[in-house]
Amino acid sequence: MSRTFFRNKLLYLDLIMLGLMIVSLPSLEAPKNIFLVGYLITRLISEVIQSKQGIKQWKSWDFLFITIIFTAFLSTVFAGFSGLEEWKGFKVFLTAILTGWFLSRTHYSQNQYRIIFLLIVLAIIPPLLWGLYEYLVIHSKKSLEIHSVGHVNHSAIYLTMIFGATLGWFISQFNFKKKNKTTQWQTILIGIMSFVLFISLIIGQSRGAFGIAILLGVCLLFLTNSMKVRIITIVTMLLVITSSMLLESGIIQKQINYQKSNNTLSNRDKVWNVSIEASRFSPLLGLGLSNWHFIKLSQIQKSVEARGEAFNADNYFFPGHSHSLYLSALVERGIVGLMVTLIFMFYWLYDLIKTFKWSKKSSTSYTLWAGSFSAWLATFGIGLVNTTFHHEHGILACLFLGLYISYRNELKPS
Structure with missing residues:
Protein backbone atom coordinates (compact mmCIF):
# COMPACT_ATOMS: atom_id res chain seq x y z
CA MET A 1 0.00 0.00 0.00
CA GLN A 57 12.06 -2.00 -20.45
CA TRP A 58 15.21 -1.48 -22.48
CA LYS A 59 14.48 -0.90 -26.14
CA SER A 60 16.50 0.21 -29.17
CA TRP A 61 16.08 3.89 -28.30
CA ASP A 62 17.54 3.28 -24.84
CA PHE A 63 20.70 1.78 -26.33
CA LEU A 64 20.99 4.70 -28.76
CA PHE A 65 20.60 7.30 -26.00
CA ILE A 66 23.24 5.60 -23.83
CA THR A 67 25.59 5.38 -26.84
CA ILE A 68 25.21 9.11 -27.47
CA ILE A 69 25.99 9.88 -23.83
CA PHE A 70 28.91 7.44 -23.59
CA THR A 71 30.65 8.69 -26.75
CA ALA A 72 30.17 12.33 -25.65
CA PHE A 73 31.71 11.38 -22.30
CA LEU A 74 34.74 9.87 -24.07
CA SER A 75 35.12 13.06 -26.12
CA THR A 76 35.11 15.03 -22.88
CA VAL A 77 37.60 12.85 -21.00
CA PHE A 78 39.97 12.69 -23.97
CA ALA A 79 39.31 16.18 -25.32
CA GLY A 80 41.94 17.50 -27.74
CA PHE A 81 41.67 20.88 -25.99
CA SER A 82 41.65 19.78 -22.35
CA GLY A 83 40.98 21.91 -19.29
CA LEU A 84 38.76 24.43 -21.07
CA GLU A 85 34.96 24.21 -21.34
CA GLU A 86 34.52 20.57 -22.34
CA TRP A 87 32.86 19.56 -19.06
CA LYS A 88 30.54 22.55 -19.18
CA GLY A 89 29.60 21.58 -22.74
CA PHE A 90 29.12 17.95 -21.72
CA LYS A 91 26.77 18.99 -18.92
CA VAL A 92 24.61 21.00 -21.33
CA PHE A 93 24.59 18.16 -23.85
CA LEU A 94 23.88 15.56 -21.16
CA THR A 95 20.85 17.38 -19.72
CA ALA A 96 19.22 17.60 -23.16
CA ILE A 97 19.81 13.91 -23.97
CA LEU A 98 18.68 12.78 -20.50
CA THR A 99 15.51 14.84 -20.87
CA GLY A 100 14.58 12.98 -24.04
CA TRP A 101 15.71 9.61 -22.73
CA PHE A 102 13.93 9.77 -19.37
CA LEU A 103 10.79 11.20 -20.96
CA SER A 104 10.76 8.36 -23.50
CA ARG A 105 10.59 5.84 -20.63
CA THR A 106 7.63 7.40 -18.82
CA HIS A 107 4.10 6.02 -18.54
CA TYR A 108 1.41 8.70 -18.63
CA SER A 109 -2.28 8.74 -19.44
CA GLN A 110 -3.53 9.99 -22.82
CA ASN A 111 -4.82 13.15 -21.19
CA GLN A 112 -1.44 13.78 -19.55
CA TYR A 113 0.33 13.44 -22.89
CA ARG A 114 -2.06 15.99 -24.38
CA ILE A 115 -1.48 18.39 -21.49
CA ILE A 116 2.31 18.13 -21.80
CA PHE A 117 2.14 18.88 -25.53
CA LEU A 118 -0.21 21.78 -24.86
CA LEU A 119 2.23 23.24 -22.32
CA ILE A 120 5.15 22.94 -24.75
CA VAL A 121 3.29 24.83 -27.47
CA LEU A 122 1.54 27.47 -25.38
CA ALA A 123 4.66 28.26 -23.32
CA ILE A 124 6.00 30.16 -26.33
CA ILE A 125 3.23 32.77 -26.28
CA PRO A 126 4.43 35.07 -23.41
CA PRO A 127 8.10 35.29 -24.49
CA LEU A 128 7.13 35.60 -28.17
CA LEU A 129 4.78 38.50 -27.47
CA TRP A 130 7.43 40.13 -25.30
CA GLY A 131 10.08 39.60 -27.99
CA LEU A 132 7.84 41.18 -30.63
CA TYR A 133 7.16 44.10 -28.29
CA GLU A 134 10.88 44.65 -27.64
CA TYR A 135 11.76 44.47 -31.33
CA LEU A 136 8.83 46.19 -33.03
CA VAL A 137 7.52 48.63 -30.42
CA ILE A 138 10.17 49.84 -27.98
CA HIS A 139 13.15 48.83 -30.19
CA SER A 140 15.23 47.64 -27.26
CA LYS A 141 16.35 44.64 -29.34
CA LYS A 142 17.91 44.68 -32.80
CA SER A 143 16.17 41.41 -33.72
CA LEU A 144 13.36 39.14 -32.59
CA GLU A 145 14.60 37.07 -29.65
CA ILE A 146 12.83 34.69 -27.30
CA HIS A 147 13.80 35.79 -23.79
CA SER A 148 15.54 32.72 -22.37
CA VAL A 149 16.54 31.29 -25.76
CA GLY A 150 18.55 34.35 -26.77
CA HIS A 151 20.31 34.90 -30.10
CA VAL A 152 18.07 35.46 -33.11
CA ASN A 153 19.17 32.24 -34.85
CA HIS A 154 18.62 30.16 -31.72
CA SER A 155 15.21 31.73 -31.20
CA ALA A 156 14.33 30.99 -34.83
CA ILE A 157 15.23 27.32 -34.39
CA TYR A 158 12.97 27.17 -31.34
CA LEU A 159 10.13 28.93 -33.18
CA THR A 160 10.44 26.59 -36.17
CA MET A 161 9.86 23.54 -33.99
CA ILE A 162 6.87 25.13 -32.29
CA PHE A 163 5.47 26.26 -35.64
CA GLY A 164 5.60 22.72 -37.04
CA ALA A 165 4.08 21.22 -33.89
CA THR A 166 1.27 23.80 -33.88
CA LEU A 167 0.57 23.31 -37.58
CA GLY A 168 0.42 19.56 -37.01
CA TRP A 169 -2.01 20.14 -34.16
CA PHE A 170 -4.13 22.35 -36.44
CA ILE A 171 -4.15 19.74 -39.23
CA SER A 172 -5.20 17.01 -36.78
CA GLN A 173 -8.40 18.95 -36.07
CA PHE A 174 -9.51 18.20 -39.63
CA ASN A 175 -8.03 14.73 -40.03
CA PHE A 176 -10.04 13.53 -37.04
CA LYS A 177 -12.95 15.98 -37.10
CA LYS A 178 -15.62 13.49 -36.07
CA LYS A 179 -13.61 12.25 -33.09
CA ASN A 180 -12.39 15.64 -31.84
CA LYS A 181 -14.02 17.48 -28.98
CA THR A 182 -12.27 20.71 -29.95
CA THR A 183 -14.75 23.46 -30.74
CA GLN A 184 -14.62 25.48 -33.95
CA TRP A 185 -13.31 28.61 -32.25
CA GLN A 186 -10.49 26.62 -30.61
CA THR A 187 -9.49 25.25 -34.02
CA ILE A 188 -9.48 28.80 -35.39
CA LEU A 189 -7.21 29.92 -32.53
CA ILE A 190 -4.78 27.07 -33.28
CA GLY A 191 -4.74 28.15 -36.93
CA ILE A 192 -4.12 31.78 -35.97
CA MET A 193 -1.25 30.71 -33.70
CA SER A 194 0.34 28.75 -36.57
CA PHE A 195 0.03 31.81 -38.79
CA VAL A 196 1.56 34.15 -36.17
CA LEU A 197 4.50 31.78 -35.67
CA PHE A 198 5.11 31.70 -39.43
CA ILE A 199 5.01 35.51 -39.60
CA SER A 200 7.37 35.67 -36.61
CA LEU A 201 9.92 33.60 -38.52
CA ILE A 202 9.84 36.19 -41.31
CA ILE A 203 10.27 38.97 -38.75
CA GLY A 204 13.13 37.03 -37.16
CA GLN A 205 15.07 37.16 -40.46
CA SER A 206 16.80 33.80 -40.01
CA ARG A 207 16.98 32.60 -43.60
CA GLY A 208 17.83 28.98 -42.74
CA ALA A 209 15.00 28.67 -40.22
CA PHE A 210 12.47 30.30 -42.53
CA GLY A 211 13.43 28.02 -45.41
CA ILE A 212 13.07 24.92 -43.24
CA ALA A 213 9.75 26.25 -41.87
CA ILE A 214 8.41 26.45 -45.44
CA LEU A 215 9.59 22.90 -46.15
CA LEU A 216 8.13 21.74 -42.84
CA GLY A 217 4.76 23.32 -43.62
CA VAL A 218 4.65 21.76 -47.09
CA CYS A 219 5.55 18.31 -45.73
CA LEU A 220 2.90 18.39 -43.01
CA LEU A 221 0.25 19.67 -45.40
CA PHE A 222 1.15 17.03 -47.97
CA LEU A 223 0.52 14.39 -45.30
CA THR A 224 -2.91 15.71 -44.33
CA ASN A 225 -6.15 13.95 -45.31
CA SER A 226 -8.01 17.19 -46.05
CA MET A 227 -7.43 18.61 -49.54
CA LYS A 228 -9.35 21.75 -48.53
CA VAL A 229 -7.03 22.47 -45.59
CA ARG A 230 -4.01 21.65 -47.75
CA ILE A 231 -4.99 24.15 -50.46
CA ILE A 232 -6.08 26.95 -48.09
CA THR A 233 -2.95 26.73 -45.94
CA ILE A 234 -0.50 26.48 -48.85
CA VAL A 235 -2.19 29.42 -50.58
CA THR A 236 -1.94 31.42 -47.32
CA MET A 237 1.77 30.60 -46.99
CA LEU A 238 2.39 31.57 -50.62
CA LEU A 239 0.55 34.88 -50.16
CA VAL A 240 2.64 35.66 -47.07
CA ILE A 241 5.89 34.76 -48.86
CA THR A 242 4.93 36.74 -51.97
CA SER A 243 3.92 39.75 -49.89
CA SER A 244 7.20 39.70 -48.00
CA MET A 245 9.06 39.65 -51.31
CA LEU A 246 7.03 42.46 -52.88
CA LEU A 247 7.30 44.61 -49.76
CA GLU A 248 10.98 43.73 -49.41
CA SER A 249 10.67 42.70 -45.78
CA GLY A 250 13.73 42.49 -43.55
CA ILE A 251 14.53 38.90 -44.45
CA ILE A 252 14.39 39.69 -48.19
CA GLN A 253 16.53 42.82 -47.79
CA LYS A 254 19.00 40.78 -45.78
CA GLN A 255 19.33 38.26 -48.60
CA ILE A 256 19.65 41.00 -51.25
CA ASN A 257 22.37 42.78 -49.26
CA TYR A 258 24.36 39.59 -48.84
CA GLN A 259 24.09 38.86 -52.55
CA LYS A 260 25.21 42.38 -53.46
CA SER A 261 28.26 42.03 -51.25
CA ASN A 262 28.98 38.59 -52.77
CA ASN A 263 28.57 37.03 -49.33
CA THR A 264 25.42 34.92 -49.68
CA LEU A 265 26.51 32.47 -46.98
CA SER A 266 27.29 35.28 -44.50
CA ASN A 267 30.90 34.08 -44.09
CA ARG A 268 29.75 30.55 -43.23
CA ASP A 269 32.07 29.09 -45.85
CA LYS A 270 35.01 30.66 -44.00
CA VAL A 271 33.67 29.36 -40.66
CA TRP A 272 33.37 25.88 -42.15
CA ASN A 273 36.99 26.14 -43.35
CA VAL A 274 38.00 26.61 -39.71
CA SER A 275 35.99 23.55 -38.67
CA ILE A 276 37.35 21.33 -41.43
CA GLU A 277 40.93 22.26 -40.63
CA ALA A 278 40.45 22.04 -36.84
CA SER A 279 38.94 18.56 -37.19
CA ARG A 280 42.49 17.40 -38.02
CA PHE A 281 43.72 18.36 -34.53
CA SER A 282 41.97 15.48 -32.74
CA PRO A 283 40.18 13.49 -35.42
CA LEU A 284 38.84 10.52 -33.46
CA LEU A 285 37.20 12.10 -30.39
CA GLY A 286 37.42 15.82 -31.12
CA LEU A 287 38.47 18.91 -29.21
CA GLY A 288 35.75 18.61 -26.55
CA LEU A 289 32.22 19.96 -26.35
CA SER A 290 31.98 23.80 -26.35
CA ASN A 291 35.69 24.12 -27.18
CA TRP A 292 35.27 25.33 -30.78
CA HIS A 293 35.65 28.98 -29.83
CA PHE A 294 39.11 28.31 -28.42
CA ILE A 295 40.47 27.53 -31.88
CA LYS A 296 43.07 30.15 -32.87
CA LEU A 297 44.12 31.37 -36.29
CA SER A 298 47.75 30.55 -35.46
CA GLN A 299 46.79 26.89 -34.93
CA ILE A 300 44.99 26.80 -38.27
CA GLN A 301 48.02 28.37 -39.95
CA LYS A 302 50.39 25.85 -38.38
CA SER A 303 48.21 22.94 -39.48
CA VAL A 304 47.89 24.18 -43.08
CA GLU A 305 51.59 24.96 -43.48
CA ALA A 306 52.58 21.60 -41.93
CA ARG A 307 51.05 19.99 -45.02
CA GLY A 308 53.08 22.25 -47.28
CA GLU A 309 50.08 24.30 -48.40
CA ALA A 310 49.82 28.08 -48.69
CA PHE A 311 47.95 29.76 -45.83
CA ASN A 312 45.54 32.65 -46.43
CA ALA A 313 44.02 34.22 -43.31
CA ASP A 314 41.16 35.67 -45.35
CA ASN A 315 39.79 32.16 -45.89
CA TYR A 316 38.89 31.79 -42.20
CA PHE A 317 36.36 33.42 -39.90
CA PHE A 318 35.80 32.90 -36.17
CA PRO A 319 32.27 33.76 -34.93
CA GLY A 320 32.51 31.54 -31.83
CA HIS A 321 30.82 28.39 -33.12
CA SER A 322 30.78 26.18 -36.20
CA HIS A 323 27.46 27.27 -37.77
CA SER A 324 26.81 23.62 -38.58
CA LEU A 325 25.47 20.79 -36.43
CA TYR A 326 27.54 18.27 -38.38
CA LEU A 327 30.83 20.16 -38.35
CA SER A 328 30.34 20.94 -34.65
CA ALA A 329 29.99 17.22 -34.01
CA LEU A 330 33.10 16.51 -36.10
CA VAL A 331 35.27 19.16 -34.45
CA GLU A 332 34.10 18.80 -30.85
CA ARG A 333 33.31 15.04 -30.72
CA GLY A 334 35.42 13.77 -33.58
CA ILE A 335 34.64 11.14 -36.19
CA VAL A 336 32.97 9.07 -33.48
CA GLY A 337 30.66 11.97 -32.54
CA LEU A 338 29.78 12.68 -36.17
CA MET A 339 28.96 9.02 -36.83
CA VAL A 340 26.76 8.85 -33.73
CA THR A 341 25.02 12.08 -34.79
CA LEU A 342 24.26 10.63 -38.22
CA ILE A 343 23.01 7.37 -36.70
CA PHE A 344 20.79 9.40 -34.36
CA MET A 345 19.46 11.41 -37.30
CA PHE A 346 18.69 8.41 -39.52
CA TYR A 347 17.23 6.26 -36.74
CA TRP A 348 14.93 9.09 -35.64
CA LEU A 349 13.75 9.47 -39.24
CA TYR A 350 13.31 5.69 -39.55
CA ASP A 351 11.20 5.71 -36.39
CA LEU A 352 9.01 8.50 -37.78
CA ILE A 353 8.48 6.70 -41.09
CA LYS A 354 7.84 3.36 -39.41
CA THR A 355 5.16 4.73 -37.08
CA PHE A 356 3.52 7.26 -39.43
CA LYS A 357 0.67 4.99 -40.52
CA TRP A 358 -0.11 4.17 -36.89
CA SER A 359 0.08 7.83 -35.89
CA LYS A 360 -2.86 8.64 -38.19
CA LYS A 361 -5.23 6.60 -36.02
CA SER A 362 -5.93 9.43 -33.58
CA SER A 363 -5.62 13.19 -33.19
CA THR A 364 -3.20 12.89 -30.27
CA SER A 365 -0.86 10.40 -31.95
CA TYR A 366 -0.75 12.47 -35.15
CA THR A 367 -0.11 15.69 -33.22
CA LEU A 368 2.73 14.17 -31.22
CA TRP A 369 4.17 12.64 -34.41
CA ALA A 370 4.10 16.10 -36.03
CA GLY A 371 5.93 17.56 -33.01
CA SER A 372 8.65 14.91 -33.27
CA PHE A 373 8.93 15.39 -37.04
CA SER A 374 9.17 19.17 -36.61
CA ALA A 375 11.98 18.74 -34.08
CA TRP A 376 13.78 16.36 -36.44
CA LEU A 377 13.56 18.60 -39.52
CA ALA A 378 14.43 21.78 -37.60
CA THR A 379 17.41 20.15 -35.89
CA PHE A 380 18.94 18.40 -38.88
CA GLY A 381 17.69 20.79 -41.58
CA ILE A 382 18.69 24.09 -40.01
CA GLY A 383 21.71 22.18 -38.70
CA LEU A 384 23.17 22.40 -42.20
CA VAL A 385 23.84 26.12 -41.71
CA ASN A 386 23.52 26.68 -37.95
CA THR A 387 24.61 24.99 -34.74
CA THR A 388 21.44 23.28 -33.57
CA PHE A 389 20.72 20.83 -30.77
CA HIS A 390 22.06 22.67 -27.76
CA HIS A 391 20.65 24.64 -24.85
CA GLU A 392 16.91 25.46 -25.07
CA HIS A 393 16.20 24.26 -28.60
CA GLY A 394 18.16 21.05 -27.90
CA ILE A 395 15.99 20.41 -24.85
CA LEU A 396 12.87 21.25 -26.88
CA ALA A 397 13.84 18.77 -29.60
CA CYS A 398 14.36 16.08 -26.98
CA LEU A 399 11.01 16.90 -25.38
CA PHE A 400 9.18 16.36 -28.68
CA LEU A 401 11.17 13.18 -29.38
CA GLY A 402 10.81 11.67 -25.91
CA LEU A 403 7.12 12.53 -25.69
CA TYR A 404 6.29 10.74 -28.95
CA ILE A 405 8.42 7.67 -28.13
CA SER A 406 6.76 7.38 -24.72
CA TYR A 407 3.26 7.80 -26.16
CA ARG A 408 3.63 5.18 -28.86
CA ASN A 409 5.39 2.74 -26.51
CA GLU A 410 2.53 3.12 -24.07
CA LEU A 411 -0.34 2.89 -26.56
CA LYS A 412 0.90 1.26 -29.75
CA PRO A 413 -0.19 -2.37 -30.06
CA SER A 414 2.76 -4.77 -29.89
Missing part, protein backbone atom coordinates in the same frame (compact mmCIF):
# COMPACT_ATOMS: atom_id res chain seq x y z
CA SER A 2 2.75 2.43 1.01
CA ARG A 3 4.82 1.45 -2.05
CA THR A 4 1.92 2.23 -4.40
CA PHE A 5 1.28 5.50 -2.58
CA PHE A 6 4.95 6.46 -2.96
CA ARG A 7 4.95 5.63 -6.68
CA ASN A 8 1.84 7.76 -7.24
CA LYS A 9 3.37 10.69 -5.37
CA LEU A 10 6.55 10.30 -7.40
CA LEU A 11 4.53 10.34 -10.63
CA TYR A 12 2.79 13.58 -9.63
CA LEU A 13 6.12 15.16 -8.66
CA ASP A 14 7.52 14.01 -12.00
CA LEU A 15 4.68 15.72 -13.88
CA ILE A 16 4.89 18.90 -11.79
CA MET A 17 8.64 19.27 -12.35
CA LEU A 18 8.27 18.52 -16.07
CA GLY A 19 5.40 20.98 -16.47
CA LEU A 20 7.21 23.78 -14.63
CA MET A 21 10.37 23.17 -16.64
CA ILE A 22 8.44 23.30 -19.93
CA VAL A 23 6.71 26.56 -18.99
CA SER A 24 10.03 28.10 -17.90
CA LEU A 25 12.08 26.81 -20.86
CA PRO A 26 11.63 29.76 -23.29
CA SER A 27 11.14 32.42 -20.61
CA LEU A 28 13.07 32.01 -17.36
CA GLU A 29 16.67 30.83 -17.24
CA ALA A 30 17.19 30.04 -13.54
CA PRO A 31 13.78 28.39 -12.87
CA LYS A 32 14.20 26.33 -16.06
CA ASN A 33 17.48 24.89 -14.76
CA ILE A 34 16.09 24.22 -11.28
CA PHE A 35 13.00 22.40 -12.56
CA LEU A 36 15.00 20.51 -15.18
CA VAL A 37 17.36 19.15 -12.52
CA GLY A 38 14.35 18.38 -10.32
CA TYR A 39 12.68 16.46 -13.15
CA LEU A 40 15.81 14.46 -13.98
CA ILE A 41 16.35 13.54 -10.31
CA THR A 42 12.71 12.47 -9.95
CA ARG A 43 12.92 10.36 -13.09
CA LEU A 44 16.22 8.82 -11.97
CA ILE A 45 14.62 7.73 -8.69
CA SER A 46 11.77 6.15 -10.67
CA GLU A 47 14.27 4.31 -12.88
CA VAL A 48 16.13 2.97 -9.83
CA ILE A 49 12.87 1.74 -8.28
CA GLN A 50 11.87 0.00 -11.52
CA SER A 51 15.30 -1.59 -11.76
CA LYS A 52 15.08 -2.96 -8.21
CA GLN A 53 11.65 -4.38 -8.98
CA GLY A 54 13.07 -6.21 -11.97
CA ILE A 55 11.08 -4.20 -14.51
CA LYS A 56 13.20 -4.29 -17.67
